[in-house]
Structure formats: structure tokens, C-alpha cells
Amino acid sequence: MEKNIEEEKNIEEMTIAEVFEEAKKExxxxxxxxxxxxxxxxxxxxxxxxx
Amino acid sequence: xxxxxxxxxxRTLFDDAIGMKxxxxxxxxxxxxFTWPIVISKYKLSEVLRDYDKLFEIWYGFARDYYHDSLFDxxxxxPMRIRDVLGISGDYVFNDEEGTINHIEKHCLEVDEYDEFxxxxxxxMMEKFFPRRMTNLAxxxxxxxxxFVAGMNEFAALGQYIGKLAGAVAELGVLLxxxxxxxxxxxxxxxxxxxxxxxxxxxxxxxxxxAAWEKYAPMYEFAAYDxxxxxxxxxxxxxxxxxALPLIGSGLLSRVQFGRFVWPQIKQVADKATVDGKTIMIFxxxxxxxxxxxxxxxxxxxxxIQFEKDDIRKAKAILGKHCCIIGGISLELLNSGTxxxxxxxxxxxxxxxxxxxxxxxxxxxxxxxxxxxxxxNVRAVTEYVRMNGKY
Numbered sequence: 001m002e003k004n005i006e007e008e009k010n011i012e013e014m015t016i017a018e019v020f021e022e023a024k025k026e027x028x029x030x031x032x033x034x035x036x037x038x039x040x041x042x043x044x045x046x047x048x049x050x051x
Numbered sequence: 052x053x054x055x056x057x058x059x060x061x062r063t064l065f066d067d068a069i070g071m072k073x074x075x076x077x078x079x080x081x082x083x084x085f086t087w088p089i090v091i092s093k094y095k096l097s098e099v100l101r102d103y104d105k106l107f108e109i110w111y112g113f114a115r116d117y118y119h120d121s122l123f124d125x126x127x128x129x130p131m132r133i134r135d136v137l138g139i140s141g142d143y144v145f146n147d148e149e150g151t152i153n154h155i156e157k158h159c160l161e162v163d164e165y166d167e168f169x170x171x172x173x174x175x176m177m178e179k180f181f182p183r184r185m186t187n188l189a190x191x192x193x194x195x196x197x198x199f200v201a202g203m204n205e206f207a208a209l210g211q212y213i214g215k216l217a218g219a220v221a222e223l224g225v226l227l228x229x230x231x232x233x234x235x236x237x238x239x240x241x242x243x244x245x246x247x248x249x250x251x252x253x254x255x256x257x258x259x260x261x262a263a264w265e266k267y268a269p270m271y272e273f274a275a276y277d278x279x280x281x282x283x284x285x286x287x288x289x290x291x292x293x294x295a296l297p298l299i300g301s302g303l304l305s306r307v308q309f310g311r312f313v314w315p316q317i318k319q320v321a322d323k324a325t326v327d328g329k330t331i332m333i334f335x336x337x338x339x340x341x342x343x344x345x346x347x348x349x350x351x352x353x354x355x356i357q358f359e360k361d362d363i364r365k366a367k368a369i370l371g372k373h374c375c376i377i378g379g380i381s382l383e384l385l386n387s388g389t390x391x392x393x394x395x396x397x398x399x400x401x402x403x404x405x406x407x408x409x410x411x412x413x414x415x416x417x418x419x420x421x422x423x424x425x426x427x428n429v430r431a432v433t434e435y436v437r438m439n440g441k442y
Contacts, residue, residue, distance in 0.1 A: 020196070
């Protein structure tokens with residue numbers, strides 16, 4: 001519980017782009033490339049925009 | 052032949068038709084079925100689009116029971132599970148009785164926000180556009196993170212479904228079409244300003260629209276072209292065509308508007324595809340005859356164009372030495388005609404359009420509704436081309 005509160009606090013202080021970088025740690029799937037130069041969240045949310 | 056050899060053979064049919072250096076072994080057949088195989092099945096549309104097992108059953112069955120060489124749609128167009136977790140909601144309204152989806156426009160950029168967008172597009176997208184378009188990203192940062200993780204995991208699930216389907220239908224010699232790439236104009240209509248808003252903006256504030264698209268381009272080009280087509284490893288089973296480029300609203304633009312706002316992007320992508328050895332399928336909705344002068348500027352042998360409302364014989368006569376033509380059999384005939392009438396019309400199309408190569412047979416328009424064709428007619432015409440479209 002204490003850990004969750006701490007995690008929430010840290011996340012809330014991040015920029016939205018940092019939040020999406022943080023999210024990478026929890027993914028079951030990562031793209032098979034290293035170069036996502038425009039920022040991980042921006043790239044994939046832009047991809048989702050076409051849906 | 053192994054699954055991979057069958058896939059390569061089919062890919063060669065499309066490459067030869069599009070490359071226009073030689074006639075293919077036979078006329079390739081591209082499916083123009085979208086939700087039609089679902090709405091004629093025993094399942095509900097809203098149910099199948101959220102269930103990859105049912106989606107696989109439908110599209111594998113479609114590939115097995117008809118004679119298309121490639122599927123253009125196979126469930127990627129309406130990925131409801133991704134939309135659901137991201138909160139892209141309210142703009143699709145299902146009617147399972149009729150088997151239809153109605154699209155309701157949603158604006159995520161107001162007309163007085165252009166200056167803010169142009170000043171810092173990345174910030175606008177992150178802080179305003181994405182939370183408006185994908186409403187589950189709004190709220191706390193923790194909520195945004197959890198929504199993004201869920202969206203990415205659903206994206207992976209879609210990829211797994213596509214990979215499984217690609218392998219299964221390749222054993223039948225059928226390929227899936229490649230990834231989609233949209234014009235900024237269509238993205239603006241679909242996501243940012245709606246059809247009326249976009250067309251109004253193009254008339255009233257064209258310079259601002261152009262400036263906004265120039266700012267948006269680096270973000271979009273990396274996500275929609277560079278990442279999937281340049282930096283990602285090729286899929287184990289090749290697609291029939293590499294890049295699917297729908298022109299959804301361009302038929303509504305004047306020749307001059309298209310030349311200023313849409314054509315430069317298409318030309319740029321076609322030039323990149325030429326360098327990268329990729330093929331493009333342009334899916335032209337509506338009538339686009341007034342845009343042929345632009346299509347003649349495409350690099351030769353890189354693109355094929357699906358026509359919906361145009362006179363396809365005239366299109367072949369004007370464009371046929373320059374790019375491959377797709378289309379032909381009308382949905383009205385497929386729904387109302389007899390099997391014999393459908394085959395007779397198919398024979399005329401193949402006789403007129405196939406000589407010299409550069410022709411891919413297809414249903415003339417997107418098959419979405421129950422009345423867009425009778426299964427026995429669709430089977431008969433695709434079988435006819437498979438058996439008789441040999442060069």
C-alpha cells in the first residue's frame with residue numbers, strides 16, 4: 001500500500017512523455033527496434049490515432 | 052510448395068502487376084471485402100470485432116472459400132479492443148440488426164487552437180489531443196500510464212492475431228495487404244476537425260492548415276512510415292502490397308486543392324517507397340477522375356490504384372502505362388445479377404483490362420453490407436479470374 005502511494009506520487013510529478021517511457025517497464029511487448037526517436041508514447045499514440 | 056513458397060508466388064503476381072515490367076502469370080485478385088464476411092456470418096458485428104478467435108474463423112473461412120489472392124481488410128480497420136481500452140468511444144455506433152457501423156465525427160482541435168498547435172505541436176498532442184481523442188488517458192498520470200500499457204498490450208494482441216492469420220492463409224496461397232498510411236487531410240477529417248470543419252478551414256484559413264500539417268508531419272511520418280516500413284524487420288510472410296494508402300475524402304477536393312494540400316504528401320511517400328523497394332496501393336474512394344494528372348506523376352511501377360466510382364476502362368486507358376489499376380465488378384451486379392451475368396461481366400473486364408498487365412481484379416467498391424454481394428456470385432467471379440485470367 002505504502003509503495004503504491006509512493007509510486008502514484010512520483011508518477012504524478014512526471015511529464016506525460018515521461019509517464020509513457022515509464023510504462024515501457026510494464027509492457028508484455030516492445031517493438032523489435034531500439035530507435036523510437038520521437039518518444040515512445042508519442043510514436044504509438046500517433047499510430048493509434050489512425051484507428 | 053511450402054507455405055513460404057506459396058506466399059512468394061502470390062507476392063510475385065502482385066509485384067509483376069504493379070511493377071509493369073512484365074505480365075504476371077495471371078491476373079491477381081484483391082479482395083475488397085471489409086465487414087461483409089462478418090455480417091453474412093452467424094455472428095454479430097460488434098461481437099466479432101472484439102474477439103480474435105471469431106475474427107480468425109471468419110477471415111480464414113473467407114480466404115478458404117473464395118478465390119482472392121489477397122485480403123485488403125481482415126479486421127485491422129476497426130480494432131475495437133484497442134479503441135475500447137484507450138477510450139476512443141462514442142464515434143462508432145453499431146447496429147447489429149442491420150450489420151452496420153455509423154461513424155460520428157469528433158473534433159479534437161478547435162478552430163481557435165491552430166496557433167497553439169502550430170507553436171508547439173508535440174505539447175498540444177500530448178496534453179490536449181491524445182486525452183481528448185483517447186479519453187481514458189485523461190485524469191491522473193497513473194491512469195494515463197495504465198491506459199497506455201493496456202493499449203500497447205492490445206496492440207500486441209492485434210499483431211499476434213494478424214501474424215497467426217497471415218501464416219494460416221499463406222498455406223492457401225493468400226496474402227494480407229500491408230500496413231496503412233493516411234494523408235494528413237484524411238487524418239484531419241477523421242480525428243482533428245471533422246469533414247465540415249476541415250473543408251471549411253481549407254477555404255477560410257488555408258495557410259494555417261498547411262502550417263499545422265507541416266508541423267505534424269515529422270511526428271506522423273516517423274510513426275506511420277519510418278517505423279513500420281523502414282526500421283521494423285520485415286514480417287515472416289510478405290504482404291501482397293506493402294503500403295495501403297486510402298484516399299477517403301480526396302474526391303471532394305478540387306484539382307487545385309488536392310494539388311496543394313494532399314498531392315505533395317502522396318508524392319513524397321511514393322518517392323520514399325521507390326527508394327525502399329516498397330509497393331503502394333492507393334484506395335481511391337468516390338470519383339477521382341479529376342486527379343489523374345497527379346497520378347501520372349507517380350514513379351512508374353510503384354503503385355496500384357483501386358477505383359471505386361471511376362470508369363475503370365477510361366482509367367486504364369489514361370493511367371495504364373504508368374500505374375496498375377484495381378477494380379471492376381460492381382456490387383450491384385454481385386448482389387442482383389445471376390451467376391452467369393456476373394461471369395459474363397467478369398470475362399469482359401478481364402478481356403478489356405488484362406492485356407499488357409498492370410491490372411488487378413477486385414470488387415469495385417468496399418463490401419460492407421449484407422446486400423453488397425451474394426456469396427455464390429463472389430465465389431464465381433473470383434474463381435473465373437483464377438482459372439481464366441492467365442496470360
